[in-house]
Amino acid sequence: MLIIACPYCGPRPELEFRYGGEAHVARPVDPSTLSDEDWGAFLYQRANPRGLHAERWRHVHGCGRFFNALRDTTTDFFAATYETGTPRPAGTPADGETSR
Amino acid sequence: MADLSTMRTPAIEALVTASPASHLAALTALPPRTRFSFRGRPAAVTAFGTVLGFDLPQVACRFAEDGARRALWLGPDEWLVTLPDREATAFAGAAATALAGLPSSLVDVSQRSLALAVSGPMAARIINAGCPLDLSPDAFPVGMCTRTLLGKAEIVLSRTDEARFEIDVWRSFADYVWRLLEEARREFV
Amino acid sequence: MIIVGAGGHGLATAYYLATVHGITNVAVLEKGWLGGGNTGRNTTIVRSNYLFDESAGLYDHAVKLWEGLSQELNYNVMFSQRGVLMLAHNIHDVQSFKRHVHANRLNGVDNEWLTAEECRDFCPPLNIDASTMRYPVLGGALQRRAGTARHDAVAWGYARGADARGVDIIQNCAVTGIRRGPDGAVTGVETSRGFIGAKKVGVVAAGNTSVVMAMAGQRMPLESYPLQALVSEPIKPIFPCVVMSNTIHAYISQSDKGELVIGAGTDAYTSYTQRGALHITTHTLDAICELFPMFRRMRMLRNWGGIVDVTPDRSPIIAKTGVSGLYVNCGWGTGGFKATPGSGHVFAHTIAKDEPHPINAPFTIDRFRDGFLIDEAAAAAVAH
């Protein structure tokens, strides 16, 4: 059971959270202008890297808020958590790199 | 139409009656009270505080109280406010007036949940049978409150005293939560 | 040709390339050891009672191959058609499973409805006393042709068969890049042991598919999750079949060695750690203890995790890709073992002929562009 640092409530056990998949996937402003290819990619293609992964979590059984996290998928250690709408913290390795 | 008043009877009445006493870990059902879920931006928060009589707590996971009124921080823009039933109607009216024009939401959720208290030197240990939080006084001091889990059920947990916790739980989960706590209490009664 | 991944599916692909298509200049590259990934970590269940026509075609093709596999490979894969019983615990389950029964029968796949008592008669350890259960057993769907197979033997049997026909199986050889020519077509793969040239590369890397495909610049509709399983200490035969319960989340069988083999659920987040959290396994064991209270005192011997690659519609991809000469077989989620022979058979066809076999024609990557999804989420044992 992971410990996840909610940006609002502090470190809390994984049970209180729900995973939200890849972060920073912006919904296209005008889907009707997209090609089928791009729309399919938006809907279904995901980064799924081996290493650092920017992902969404929701503190569903706590403050209820969505937030973003950087986690290394080869170790399950978190490099950072940050509020939704804020950019990925500067100085963190790219997706797929390892955090330690 | 169903008589709404019957819904205020505890969903766990039979369990409460059969519950054994324990000075190490007492389990009690708390009397009904009115609950409001309040969500709002800063301007509304300030206005709401005036009606409430004190400022809503801004520190995460802390509650503030004055007399019989209590406001629990549940999220950055969400509070659970409890007050005696007799004050409910007047309070709701005053709040509606004060919040007029300010983006906010005030919902009476009194029927949704009921409250229990666990008290005694073993209270934290009993709750830890299902709650994964560190409940030591350092990590979860008096005055702290949070939504969390007890077993599979979501609860709002607050520490009102070194050796006393209150649990707000949805009515339909109440018997599950009560039984879970009873099971944990069994070696202390 | 190169096959990336020496699990059951990869080895089966190589075997059928050699036996059906006469292609033996094949290298199977494996970063770890033969059958060391999900093939050696799964709960060995084989069944074909999927809802949609496309799935029924694919999985029943596999079951038919399973039925003669020991004799074909001259290697006993211990395929045991002891029956898979899926329990229904609420009205929705009953309706859904009956729909499955009818759909399966229309597709020529055996499946039948049992009452709770019939379920208990079929599997005596099952508790159907509603007064002791949170979720009573209201009945179940039984596929008698379904069952289990010895997972390691499947990998070894295919490996022996492929090896005997000239296929090279290279272990401890991690693929580090996919090389492409000026026209974009595949020319070979870089590995931890050097470059290997090939006109065709089939990726069968299960949980690591996204990583391998990224080497060819391909983003995949996949997410890789941990999936755990566990076994008890071995006991004398007591459990005659496979029982699955989607609702309270348990599946269990007893191996020929005597261990109770139990599958847990996926963890919530993507991970390549090959391990999972304790609360996932305790959740499953709670369900096992409720369904089979006599097993409560049994102790678990081993617990492990694998990496499962999950598609948005919970159906696999067995297809050509946007890169000429690159083929992919992935997305089996939590249930790839059952399809091993069928998957290898049709994937070998796809690579050899550069076009899909009719059975895997619907299982393209393009379906996530075109919208022709094969949504089998309800048929999967794990709500993943």
Add this chain to the structure above:
Amino acid sequence: MSGAFRLPSGGRIDRSRPVRFTFDGRDCRGFAGDTLASALLAEGRHLIGRSFKYHRPRGFLSAGSDEPNALVGVGRDEAHYTPNLRATQVELYDGLVAESQNRWPSLDLDVGGINNLLAPLLPAGFYYKTFMWPKKAWTSFYEPKIRAAAGLGRSPGAADADRYTQHYAHCEVLVVGGGPAGLAAALAASDSGQRVVLCDEQAEFGGSLLSERQAMIEGLPAAEWAGQAAAELAARANVTLLTRTTAFGYFPHNMIGLCERVTDHLGVADPRLPRERLWQLRAREVVICAGAHERPIVFPDNDRPGILLAEAGRTYVNRYAVQPGTRAVVFTATDSAYRAALDLRAAGIKVAAIADLRPEANGPWPTMARKAGIDVRTGTSVTGTSGRLRIRQAQLAPIRADGSVGTSEPVACDLLLMSGGFTPSVHLFSQSRGKLAWNANLGAYLPDVSVEAERSAGACRGVYGLEAVLADGFAQGAAAARAAGGTTSPVRGLAVKATDCGHDASSARRPTAAIACSPRPSSTGRTTSPPRTSSLPPARASSRSSTSSATRRPAWPPTRARPRT
């Protein structure tokens, strides 16, 4: 009085509390403080089970959780029946009902033993190469037969009557293992005032100290010091002590799974108590003090009843006051087995010979053994044993300079103790995803790179010798408390009076020639002639799992094994 093989005095058993139990329906007696294993040994029972495949007679090998053979079913009725318990871990209580497993019709006369004679026809993996024709026979005949032969114990036949609870807990320092290192670590860590949890799988704290005959700590016999240390810890409000508690899993972010057996050792338990309690414990820092396992030595027919690990023999004599035999041969590659031989001798057991694989042994314990008049034969191997349901004889043969084996000589015995050195118990460390490193000097894998917030102390990281282990425990416990944000008092030094026997043979004296002994026990059950091999096969690079390769490797010589590449 219980058992003809009970020593008249000594041990940690409570002679004022006799206990009655049954094994395979036969009435037996023991004392409170016995395990099922020690009580059965006191009654002279060595045959305890049958092996999984060949149904070879099997006896007790160890005295603890590393027991591979002595698996029994325990329970007064079907609703309380638990299969596959290790008799070496089952605490005796009045009315305990135990039965042997995997035999028919009885343990002494087991029809399945026929497999042992057929062994040459049943090579490894033969299942996969046969039973395929005719095709139909798989379902109707072969598979049911294979299944019927599989499994050791049997499932309980009724719904479990007991209840279980679970508990989330948090602490700053968790110490796993309550032997000398663990007690010292817990004392040091709890000085900080932080929350400390100390758990041990046994009924009392002390670990190896409970089997000591001579060692003194702070002027007290070692076991007494352990009791005092545990009492001191119990008196501290910030310490939680958990006995009968196994740390079974190391999960991400320092969550440890603990299984506390609350009532299994009680004949009649308080109904308010659960049978077991699952602890999901989150620790800021973990100190692993898991100790080390003694390695068996691989030689033909080394699995007969009456063949025990040397430290187990010592434990039965010193801790349980049981004579595991009357005439012993000790087969060793370490000095520690000499200590065991002397402890046996002190308990009135005749030590017929000590066969030491090493060309010489001149440490303090071998010197004492020689002084005591024990027949010490260095450069000697055991090349086989005989005896149907219990060892009767061991074949001892000299090892020549070129590594070949000379003519063997039979030595009568009803007990053979063996010691191939010690393997640090790194399971929990490995579960935490820590990386191991090969230590050629110790011939063992040791914890190297940590991933989680943990550290090891004592024998599980290759620190041997009582004084060193206690000092390491104190140092690591204090370091853990500091890492968790606490302040600790200066490390305590303890006055220790003990003669160390080292971890293993000194590497300087390690023979250059390979030792002759067959790498696999004979599977035929016949008395075997001296092995034909003149040297070990070249060591192979170990398999993938470093933990298992460390335990699977032939025990001797450790220099021959290499770390994974």
